[in-house]
Amino acid sequence: MKYLAVLGRQPEISIAELEATNFCTDINCLGGTLKLAEKMEQKPLEYLQTLSEGKITIGVSDYSKNATRKSATSEALKLKKILVRHGRSVRVVENKEAALSTATSLHNGLSGKNERKIELIKVDDEWYRVIGVQDIDAYAKRDQARPARDAKVGMLPPKLAQVLINLCGQLKKGSVVLDPFCGTGVVLQEAILLGYRAYGTDISERMVEYSKRNLEWIVSRARDARARRYGARCVSSPLVAMLSKQPFKISVGDATSFKWEQSIDAVACEGYLGKPFSRIPSEIELKEQKQECGDIVLGFLKNLAKQIKKDTPVVIAVPAWLRPDGGYERLEIVDEIENMGYNVNNKTREGLIYHRDNQVVARDILILRKK
Numbered sequence: 562m563k564y565l566a567v568l569g570r571q572p573e574i575s576i577a578e579l580e581a582t583n584f585c586t587d588i589n590c591l592g593g594t595l596k597l598a599e600k601m602e603q604k605p606l607e608y609l610q611t612l613s614e615g616k617i618t619i620g621v622s623d624y625s626k627n628a629t630r631k632s633a634t635s636e637a638l639k640l641k642k643i644l645v646r647h648g649r650s651v652r653v654v655e656n657k658e659a660a661l662s663t664a665t666s667l668h669n670g671l672s673g674k675n676e677r678k679i680e681l682i683k684v685d686d687e688w689y690r691v692i693g694v695q696d697i698d699a700y701a702k703r704d705q706a707r708p709a710r711d712a713k714v715g716m717l718p719p720k721l722a723q724v725l726i727n728l729c730g731q732l733k734k735g736s737v738v739l740d741p742f743c744g745t746g747v748v749l750q751e752a753i754l755l756g757y758r759a760y761g762t763d764i765s766e767r768m769v770e771y772s773k774r775n776l777e778w779i780v781s782r783a784r785d786a787r788a789r790r791y792g793a794r795c796v797s798s799p800l801v802a803m804l805s806k807q808p809f810k811i812s813v814g815d816a817t818s819f820k821w822e823q824s825i826d827a828v829a830c831e832g833y834l835g836k837p838f839s840r841i842p843s844e845i846e847l848k849e850q851k852q853e854c855g856d857i858v859l860g861f862l863k864n865l866a867k868q869i870k871k872d873t874p875v876v877i878a879v880p881a882w883l884r885p886d887g888g889y890e891r892l893e894i895v896d897e898i899e900n901m902g903y904n905v906n907n908k909t910r911e912g913l914i915y916h917r918d919n920q921v922v923a924r925d926i927l928i929l930r931k932k
Contacts, residue, residue: 565682565689567596567624567660578727585727588693590755592700592723595663598682598689605681605688606643612677617644620654620661620671620680628659628683636683654680666694695720707745708778709771714744717831721878721915721924722751728928729827729874732757736826741816741861746772748829750779753808760823762814769813776809817860825869831878831924833857838921841883847890854880855892859901866902866931873931875903878924881914889914891925903929 564586578593588597601608609617619640623633633656641651654661654669661680666672671680673692680691700719710716725748726738738752743761749772752759759776763769810823835850842850858879865875881889891914895905906928907913916923 563600565598565600565684566591566594567598567622567682568594578724581730582727583731586692588695589699590723591695591727592718592720592751593727595695596666596680596682596691597693598680598691601681601688601690606640608690609640609644609679610647612679615677616650616652618652618654618669618671618678620666620669621656621683622660622666622680623683624660625683625685630656630658633659633683636681663695663697666691667697703750703779703782704747707750707775709745709774711745711768711771714768717744717747717878719747719751722748722829723755724915725829725831725876725878725926726752726755726757726827728876728926729829732827737823739821739825739828740830741814741819741821741828741865742830742832743772743811744768744831746775746811748831749776749809749811752829753779754783757827759809760821760825761809761811762816762819762821763811764813764815766813769811772811776811780808817857817864819864821868825873827873828865828869828875828877830876832861832880834880834922834924838882841885841921847882850880850882851890851892855894858892859894859897862898862903862929863901869931871931875927875929875931877927877929878915879927881916881923881925883919883921883923889916889923889925898927898929902932904932905929 578591582590585591586597588594609619619637621633621637623636625632637653637656641653644651654665654671661671666680670678671691672694673690682689682691704719729738732738734756736757737760738748738757739760740748741762743749743763745768746761749759749761753776761772763772833854835854858877862875879892881891884890891910895908898905910925910927913926914923915926
């Protein structure tokens, strides 16, 4: 089966994530993918005519080279006209652009769960049927409803935390995922939800307490949700078995010198991003920030290298700074990282900078593996 991943503005992040997970088709596990679709063997009209009785809701997203809102709307109305002529009741989801937004698809139920609520994707002469839409509401809830938050600390989006973990590659369920800069515990919570054990450290006692509170909350929430969904059957679930014990350990520790107490299967983290800026930093400010952030990242990786086994994956987001030309300047530390005993799997890192439009301090994702 041929699949299509709708990736938004940062396609390389999602492509790398899909490759690392051997193309997981559960969109709830893929933070970097907005929609998943499978190629249709039938023509759209033939497929729609096979649906069971009842009202049909159709949305069409056109990702063709010269697509417009008008071209997508025209395709949808053409299908509706023929179906109505055959006695079917049809509603068309309105296009504001050539492609329906994730929010529009989600809130109209076009997620592939209801066979009569369909989003079709057109890419030139090929047609796809959406089988999954990113649940942006669920991400927002588990971000904003956490009991311990600190707006002064850079807030890592849960979907990016998932990407960092997925870029570690395929891990066995129950593997230990370390975040040595755990902050309020976003990476750790996503690791638990993906079926891994979480191990976190942070130099700040306050952040460690925040992480503990947040992870106790997410574990309780996950237990309750699975119990509601599966009832007595969930008792035998591997995830529930893991959640019945404490699936996380958190300690106070400086990542550049701490001795981690248990075996580590993967490392996924956001390193120190330096000073927050609301404007483009001057050359002097940039030099100072690169020195400070680079020293911390390299100090951590040097300490870690002595404590992990060969082939252990390490994925770390480090800072990159917006420059007057609109590009981002990275830390120039790849050679030093390789000299410490790591393979850098994405030296050019094209597309692996995560940022909002005009964000001054972006996240540059490094994918490493212990030699």
